[in-house]
Amino acid sequence: MISTDFTHKHLEQAQSLIKQNYDEEKQSVSNLPEDTSIPDLTPFADNKLGVAVMEGERLLGFLCCYEPWDNAFGTNAKGTFSPLHAHGAISENRELIYRELYQKAAQKWVEQDITYHSVALFAHDEQAKKALFTYGFGLRCVDAVKSMDKLKVKQKANLQIRRLEQAEIPLIRPLREQLSAHLSESPCFMYSTEQGYQSWLSRAEQRNSKIYAAFEGEKAIAFIEAIHGGENFVTELHDMMSICGAFCLPKNRGEEIVQNLLNVMIDELKAEGYQWLGVDFESFNPTAYGFWNKYFEPYTNSVTRRIDEGILNRK
Incomplete structure (x- = not known):
């Protein structure tokens, strides 16, 4: 050798x-x-x-x-x-x-x-x-993947879910801000300065992504964002989309809101010809680690x- x-x-x-x-x-x-x-x-x-x-x-x-x-x-x-x-x-x-x-x-x-x-x-x-x-x-x-099969959860009848138009993207700014704050806490410690956060927010709101949000009245309480392409060659397939952001207000967790959001996203992406959905997340983010491992199969560490x-x- x-x-x-x-x-x-x-x-x-x-x-x-x-x-x-x-x-x-x-x-x-x-x-x-x-x-x-x-x-x-x-x-x-x-x-x-x-x-x-x-x-x-x-x-x-x-x-x-x-x-x-x-x-x-x-x-x-x-x-x-x-x-x-x-x-x-x-x-x-x-x-x-x-x-x-x-x-x-x-x-x-x-x-x-x-x-x-x-x-x-x-x-x-x-x-x-x-x-x-x-x-x-x-x-x-961790990178994880699943086919475009819906999750086996009950559909919440009173939950308003829709895909956001470009002009509506600012509606989820409060959620993005809370996500950034969450990532700065223990055990993540992924701190972003105000300048860094604003720079990231500007890039995030301009990228060509698909964002789905859940609402209580006029207030967004959760969102999921997906884009084509990710951190490895598998994500470059033309019929694969990758989740690049997600957050649910802490008070609404456990109500299967993100699961319902995922099902709406999966329905629409599947109709558009996509076959796989990927996600990447930090292993030291306990909320993300517990959720994504439940529904997706990890394939990278x-x-x-x-x-x-x-x-x-x-x-």
């Missing part, structure tokens, strides 16, 4: 490994789509931040990442992300392979002052997860590690 830089000569075998790993995850997640397209891996060979493990001419595994960025996850650290299509390994000795891959890749990344590392793993790849958990990573995000920046002072 020999470690080396990830280069263009590894691209074909790397694509094959990703497909094998995806098919393996499909055995555990019945709702994952069959027809997916693996993105071009050339940028990962170009940026020279990736590593490969070889046995002769055979690629046993590889680990690459995007170009780094500053202030990762709102910190002062430079970070990088290895998406679902930027790594893979054969099934035999996979834990050992991932240990070797991360040790070599992390050395490269820290040499570039990258101290916040994040990797999206398949949720049922226990070997890869064990390798990275052992090396200091913790779970942060994104893990993170922040290295002590003191290592950058080493000469």
